[in-house]
Amino acid sequence: MRSDPNARAPLGLKLAAAAGLLFMHVPILLIFVYAFTTEEKSYQWPPPGFTLRWLEVTWNRVDVWQALWLSVQVATVATLLAMLLGTLCAAAVSRTRFFGRETISLLVILPIALPGIITGIALRSAFSLADIPFSFWTIVLGHATFCIVVVYNNAVARFRRTAGNLIEASMDLGADGFQTLRHVIMPNIGTALLAGGMLAFALSFDEVIVTTFTAGQQQTLPIWMLEELVRPRERPVTNVVAMVVVLVTFLPILGAYYLTRGGDSPAAAEK
Amino acid sequence: MTSAVRFKNVCRHFGAIRAVDGLNLEIAPGEFFALLGPSGSGKTTSLRLIAGFERPTAGHIEIFGERADAIPPYRRNVNTVFQDYALFPHLSVLENVAYGLKMKGVAKKQRLARAEELLELVQLPGYGDRSPAKLSGGQRQRVALARALVNEPKVLLLDEPLGALDLKLREQMQEELKSLQKRLAITFVFVTHDQGEALSMADRIAVFNEGKIMQVGTPEEIYRAPRSRFVADFVGSSNVLPPDLVERLTGTRAWASLRPEAVRLVSRGGHSATLVSSSFLGAQRRAVFDFDGFQITALLAADAKLPEPGKTARLAWGESDLHLMEDEPVDGPEGAA
Structure with a gap:
C-alpha cells in the first residue's frame, strides 16, 4: 500500500535526508575543488588559491594518457565480451527450460556477490596454475567476470518481458531466424543491452581490486591513481584525473538509468 | 478433393505427456473449423502442429496435399492469430500489419498501401500510425487479424481469438469473423474452449479430450447426437x-x-x-x-x-x-x- 503522495514529510526527516545526501556527495565535491588548488604538496583547507594549471599539467603527462588509454581499451573489450556472452546466457536461461537452469542462473550472478578480492586471488592463482602470463587479456578476463553479470541481469529481465510468442509471430509471418533477430529481438532488447553495456563499461573503468591481481606491469587509470596517492608530487593531477573518472563513469550510468526506466520500455508498454 | 489440412495418425508427446495422441482429421478447403475442448485436451497443440511450431513425434500433417514435416513455420502458407495477439510493441499498427510483406521483400510503398487496405477490411482505417499499446483489446484483435491475413494464407489459424474480449464485443466479433471468412473463402481453423462459440460459428467441430478426438461433426450433430458422455457433458449441459x-x-x-x-x-x-x-x-x-x-x-x-x-x-x-x-x-x- 502506498501512503498519500501529497503528505508532507516532517522537518526532522527532511533534515536527516539532506544530511545523508550531503555526507555522500560533499567529499566528491572536495575532490573537484582540490583539482584547482594552488597548493601541490598537501590538501590544505581552505585552498590558498585557485588555478587551471593542473589541467594543463595533466594533459601533458604521458603516464596519465597511457593509463587512460589502457582503461578505455580494457573496459571496451570487457564490455563487448560481456554483451555477447551475457546476452546469449540470458537468452538460454529465459527462453528454454533445462536441467540445472536455476543453478546456472545463480552461478552467473555469483561473481558480483563475491568480494572482489576473492575473485582477484582466485583468478590470479588460476592464471599462474595455467601458466598464463599477466597481460592486457588477463585484465579483460577479470573484468568480464562481473561485467557479464550486469549485462545478463538487464537482458534476462527484458527477455522475460518480451513475450516468447513475438518470436513465433515473426516466424509465422515469414521471417526466418536471422530476420526475427534483426526485426523483432534486437529492437526489443536493444535498450536493455545498451544499458547493461554502459553499466559494465562504468564498472570496468573504475575497477581496482580485481585489476591489482590480474594485471602485470600495466596500469589502468584507477591503479595509477592509487600509486599516485603515495607519491606527493603534483598532487592535484590525481584530482583532475579523478574528476575525469567520475564524469566518464557517471554519464554511462545516468544513460543506462534513462534507458531502463520501467514504463516506457517498448516491451512493457504493450501489457 | 484435397483437404486443406490433414492429420494422419499424428502424435505429439512431451515426455510422458501425450498432448496429441493418434490424431486423424481432415479439414476441407473453405471450412470454418473449430477445435473444441477443455484446457489440456490437445487442441492448441494441434493448431501449433499446423502452424509448424510443433513437430509431430509420429505421423504427419498435410497442408493442401503437401507433407509439411520438413517445412519450417516461416515457409508455410498458414498464418496465426495468437491468443494474446502478440503484436510487435516496437512497431506502429501499420508496420505490424505490413510485417509479413516486408519479410517477403515487398517494396515499402506497396506494402504500406496493402496494409492500409487490410486495416480497412478489419474496420480500423486510419489507425495505422498508432502504437499497439494505445489500442483497446478489440482493436488489437482486429490488428492481429489484419496482420495474419496480409500474406493471403491458405489456412488461417485462430488460437482462442475471442478469449480476452468481454461478452458483448465477443458476440460482435463472432459475427464479423464469420462474415469475413465467408467473404475471403479462406479455411479458418480456430481453437476454443467455449462450446457456445464453437456451435454458433463453426461449419464443423472436432471435440477434443486428453489428446484424442472424441467426435467430429456439424454443430447440430454434435449437439443433438453426442456419441459419448464426455461430448454430451461438454457441449451444452446435457x-x-x-x-x-x-x-x-x-x-x-x-x-x-x-x-x-x-x-x-x-x-x-x-x-x-x-x-x-x-x-x-x-x-x-x-x-x-x-x-x-x-x-x-x-x-x-x-x-x-x-x-x-x-x-x-x-x-x-x-x-x-x-x-x-x-x-x-x-x-x-x-x-x-
Missing part, C-alpha cells in the same frame, strides 16, 4: 442418464443423453419426478428434478407451472430426445468420467 435407468425406460442397456430443453411438464402420463429447485433465467426457467434417484435438469418456459419444491410433477420427452451413446454401459462413479 442430462447424462446411467444404463440402469435407461434400461428401465427403453429396454436398452446404454448411457443416454437428454437435453434439458427437451424435457416438458405434462399434466398426465410421462414420468413422475420430485422438484428439487428452480431458478428464473429471464427467458426461461431452469428446474432440477429428482427422478428415481437421478437429477434431471429441465429448461422450461419462464411461465411454466411448477409445483412447490418437494412436490411431484410429471415429466415427458420425445422418444428420439433420449439419445443413446456408445460408451461402455458400466455403472458407477468410475465409469462416469
Whole structure:
C-alpha cells in the first residue's frame, strides 16, 4: 500500500535526508575543488588559491594518457565480451527450460556477490596454475567476470518481458531466424543491452581490486591513481584525473538509468 | 478433393505427456473449423502442429496435399492469430500489419498501401500510425487479424481469438469473423474452449479430450447426437442418464443423453419426478428434478407451472430426445468420467 503522495514529510526527516545526501556527495565535491588548488604538496583547507594549471599539467603527462588509454581499451573489450556472452546466457536461461537452469542462473550472478578480492586471488592463482602470463587479456578476463553479470541481469529481465510468442509471430509471418533477430529481438532488447553495456563499461573503468591481481606491469587509470596517492608530487593531477573518472563513469550510468526506466520500455508498454 | 489440412495418425508427446495422441482429421478447403475442448485436451497443440511450431513425434500433417514435416513455420502458407495477439510493441499498427510483406521483400510503398487496405477490411482505417499499446483489446484483435491475413494464407489459424474480449464485443466479433471468412473463402481453423462459440460459428467441430478426438461433426450433430458422455457433458449441459435407468425406460442397456430443453411438464402420463429447485433465467426457467434417484435438469418456459419444491410433477420427452451413446454401459462413479 502506498501512503498519500501529497503528505508532507516532517522537518526532522527532511533534515536527516539532506544530511545523508550531503555526507555522500560533499567529499566528491572536495575532490573537484582540490583539482584547482594552488597548493601541490598537501590538501590544505581552505585552498590558498585557485588555478587551471593542473589541467594543463595533466594533459601533458604521458603516464596519465597511457593509463587512460589502457582503461578505455580494457573496459571496451570487457564490455563487448560481456554483451555477447551475457546476452546469449540470458537468452538460454529465459527462453528454454533445462536441467540445472536455476543453478546456472545463480552461478552467473555469483561473481558480483563475491568480494572482489576473492575473485582477484582466485583468478590470479588460476592464471599462474595455467601458466598464463599477466597481460592486457588477463585484465579483460577479470573484468568480464562481473561485467557479464550486469549485462545478463538487464537482458534476462527484458527477455522475460518480451513475450516468447513475438518470436513465433515473426516466424509465422515469414521471417526466418536471422530476420526475427534483426526485426523483432534486437529492437526489443536493444535498450536493455545498451544499458547493461554502459553499466559494465562504468564498472570496468573504475575497477581496482580485481585489476591489482590480474594485471602485470600495466596500469589502468584507477591503479595509477592509487600509486599516485603515495607519491606527493603534483598532487592535484590525481584530482583532475579523478574528476575525469567520475564524469566518464557517471554519464554511462545516468544513460543506462534513462534507458531502463520501467514504463516506457517498448516491451512493457504493450501489457 | 484435397483437404486443406490433414492429420494422419499424428502424435505429439512431451515426455510422458501425450498432448496429441493418434490424431486423424481432415479439414476441407473453405471450412470454418473449430477445435473444441477443455484446457489440456490437445487442441492448441494441434493448431501449433499446423502452424509448424510443433513437430509431430509420429505421423504427419498435410497442408493442401503437401507433407509439411520438413517445412519450417516461416515457409508455410498458414498464418496465426495468437491468443494474446502478440503484436510487435516496437512497431506502429501499420508496420505490424505490413510485417509479413516486408519479410517477403515487398517494396515499402506497396506494402504500406496493402496494409492500409487490410486495416480497412478489419474496420480500423486510419489507425495505422498508432502504437499497439494505445489500442483497446478489440482493436488489437482486429490488428492481429489484419496482420495474419496480409500474406493471403491458405489456412488461417485462430488460437482462442475471442478469449480476452468481454461478452458483448465477443458476440460482435463472432459475427464479423464469420462474415469475413465467408467473404475471403479462406479455411479458418480456430481453437476454443467455449462450446457456445464453437456451435454458433463453426461449419464443423472436432471435440477434443486428453489428446484424442472424441467426435467430429456439424454443430447440430454434435449437439443433438453426442456419441459419448464426455461430448454430451461438454457441449451444452446435457442430462447424462446411467444404463440402469435407461434400461428401465427403453429396454436398452446404454448411457443416454437428454437435453434439458427437451424435457416438458405434462399434466398426465410421462414420468413422475420430485422438484428439487428452480431458478428464473429471464427467458426461461431452469428446474432440477429428482427422478428415481437421478437429477434431471429441465429448461422450461419462464411461465411454466411448477409445483412447490418437494412436490411431484410429471415429466415427458420425445422418444428420439433420449439419445443413446456408445460408451461402455458400466455403472458407477468410475465409469462416469
